Amino acid sequence: MNPSAVTAARSPSRLAHIALRTNRIDELIGWYCNVLGAHVAHASDKVAFLTYDDEHHRIALIGLQNYPAKDETTRVGHYHTAFAYDSLADLLGNFVRLRELGIVPYRSINHGPTVSFYYADPEGNEIELQVDSFPDAAAANAWMQSEAFRRNPIGIEFDPDRMLQQLREGVPEVELMRRPDSVQ
Incomplete structure (x- = not known):
């Protein structure tokens, strides 16, 4: 095996999905379905998977616990x-x-x-x-x-x-x- 082939960067073929933690899973299901024209691929009271194309899910909503709310502070990280x-x-x-x-x-x-x-x-x-x-x-x-x-x-x-x-x-x-x- 060529050692450089192991270390060479390989780009992903696509962005598969985003995942969001939420305390308001039902509200976010409705919002993303409305905004993106998405539909629910699977949902329970703790998780939901939404898609708007042929991918099994593009948005995962995770409500496994009571998460602390976001504050208004602008921070580094995902924008x-x-x-x-x-x-x-x-x-x-x-x-x-x-x-x-x-x-x-x-x-x-x-x-x-x-x-x-x-x-x-x-x-x-x-x-x-x-x-x-x-x-x-x-x-x-x-x-x-x-x-x-x-x-x-x-x-x-x-x-x-x-x-x-x-x-x-x-x-x-x-x-x-x-x-x-x-x-x-």
Whole structure:
């Protein structure tokens, strides 16, 4: 056996799932099913496994004990989990559907490589719902070398209702997803 083959890094083939501890399992089941269009693959009073595609589960909710609540302190560690949509129309359609359910993003931002909505679940776990702004990873990576990204790697907040109105008026998705400070 080649020794370098043993030590060579091998990337995973995909991100399989996220797991969250919770004291409010039923509430989180409902929230994630609503937000992601997921369904319950298995649930008991202590654990639940949710999926929205052909994977057996994408989200595991674990309620094995009474966990201490999160505090409001910003800490190092996991910040959010992002879920991608295929088009801006899909992302904005989901934004409208969620708003009708009383679920609204706390932040809407055009990062450049993505257009994103940020939501917090009932226990304060944060998720990002996004759409890629570029046709492929090479184009996104090239844009991330731009002066606009160097000056502002976080992005520019936007009004989702205005973007939705513009999409309904026929403004092309590619134009709506272009970050305003990008060179035309």
